Amino acid sequence: MPKDQRSPFARPSPGLRTKKGGPPLRRPDPAEAVAFPERAGALIEQTWASQVGCLGQDGAYPLDWVKDRHFLLVGGTGSGLGGALATAVLNLVGSGGAGSLTIVARDLKRSLGYHSALALKEQAEQAGLGDRFQWLNTGAALEGERFVQIVEAVKRTGADRVIYVNTVAAAMSGLLPGRPPVFVKDVDDEGLFEWELLPLDERSIEATRFTMGTMAVELPDLLEQAGVRIEAVAFADWRGSLDRSSRDPASPDYGRQGAYSTSLYLPKEIIQAATSSAYRRGRPTIDCFLPVMRTQALSMVPGGMAMGCLYETLMEKEGIRNVRPPELALGMLDRIGRAVLGGNDNPFPRLDLHEASLDLWFLEVLTRLNDDEESEFYFKRWIRS
Numbered sequence: 001m002p003k004d005q006r007s008p009f010a011r012p013s014p015g016l017r018t019k020k021g022g023p024p025l026r027r028p029d030p031a032e033a034v035a036f037p038e039r040a041g042a043l044i045e046q047t048w049a050s051q052v053g054c055l056g057q058d059g060a061y062p063l064d065w066v067k068d069r070h071f072l073l074v075g076g077t078g079s080g081l082g083g084a085l086a087t088a089v090l091n092l093v094g095s096g097g098a099g100s101l102t103i104v105a106r107d108l109k110r111s112l113g114y115h116s117a118l119a120l121k122e123q124a125e126q127a128g129l130g131d132r133f134q135w136l137n138t139g140a141a142l143e144g145e146r147f148v149q150i151v152e153a154v155k156r157t158g159a160d161r162v163i164y165v166n167t168v169a170a171a172m173s174g175l176l177p178g179r180p181p182v183f184v185k186d187v188d189d190e191g192l193f194e195w196e197l198l199p200l201d202e203r204s205i206e207a208t209r210f211t212m213g214t215m216a217v218e219l220p221d222l223l224e225q226a227g228v229r230i231e232a233v234a235f236a237d238w239r240g241s242l243d244r245s246s247r248d249p250a251s252p253d254y255g256r257q258g259a260y261s262t263s264l265y266l267p268k269e270i271i272q273a274a275t276s277s278a279y280r281r282g283r284p285t286i287d288c289f290l291p292v293m294r295t296q297a298l299s300m301v302p303g304g305m306a307m308g309c310l311y312e313t314l315m316e317k318e319g320i321r322n323v324r325p326p327e328l329a330l331g332m333l334d335r336i337g338r339a340v341l342g343g344n345d346n347p348f349p350r351l352d353l354h355e356a357s358l359d360l361w362f363l364e365v366l367t368r369l370n371d372d373e374e375s376e377f378y379f380k381r382w383i384r385s
Helices: 030-055 064-068 081-093 112-126 144-156 202-225 265-278 304-318 325-341 359-368
Strands: 017-020 070-074 100-104 133-136 162-166 183-188 191-196 230-237 285-289
Touching: 030 081, 030 112, 030 325, 064 081, 064 325, 070 081, 070 144, 070 202, 081 100, 081 112, 081 325, 100 112, 100 144, 112 133, 133 144, 144 202, 162 202, 162 325, 183 304, 202 230, 202 265, 230 265, 230 325, 265 285, 285 325, 304 359
Parallel strands: 017 191, 070 100, 070 162, 100 133, 162 230, 230 285
Antiparallel strands: 183 191
16 A cells, blocks of 8 residues: 555554553542442432433423333443433333333442442332332343343343343453554543554453443343343444444554444444344344443543543534433433334434534544644644543
């Protein structure tokens, strides 16, 4: 390939620091751990307050149908989409409805996700939901004791059929064997730098495919076989998983979606194939595309938080309202409702189009970002928080 056609994301940017790999797993310090219960309670309260405000806006999200439905949320904790979905569902089924909520997650006890689930559990107890609320912190599984626990938990709610929603974020960022390097811009305490993504071993690749892909799509079928009827299935996705050109080492676009060009697309391909296969074959199945959400999960993606900050700056400049997880959860519930009630059978609904309209501008700015304070593209002018 001629030198001037090589992808700018396949070579280091002149003058920038380089780190190998990706963000390390960060454990909370004692002060942070002590604050988790209070933070979690405030998160649930603020999320629902935001959702109440959205629900009162000209019927934008007609969600009365939720009250009597039964939900199984896999990954339904924390500050992201899953936690926002759980908050909305719990309040809606607890406000005079007859529905239920079962949450399956796997959070460390010293984490915001774990304490957000505790806060939801306490709220359910105060509302007198009894067995209509179930929380398993054992993680999802396709067999064995953990699978049996999921089946039993759902059955304790009295659900005749459930809506299965999977928002799990557990994948590894890196290169597949034999692929050229990919460099991803990010910001740390010292300023702008680039991650050089490293090769993943076969075990990491398979784990990435399995947890968010294979297990996510096979679980509802296995639940059906175990006597849990599934009314509808919904997954969460991001449009970077659709950019096939960025996965081709010979393409000038190679690597432009960062880790989504190298490994994070792997489970999404499985979800997309399952959604396509299920279209108009009975059980409604949707793969919902969400915008970039600045959550704990995003902080584990190389360049993820910087990407979120840059998109926020572009939306501000363009006068586009940023839609955050509490409202996105309502939007996803609305799309599930349309599928369940027969109002719309779009298998790939888009809640990210306001942000997607900025993708080309985003790439122009991203490729020019630098650490020269005199430059128009000095990173602090574009990544402000």
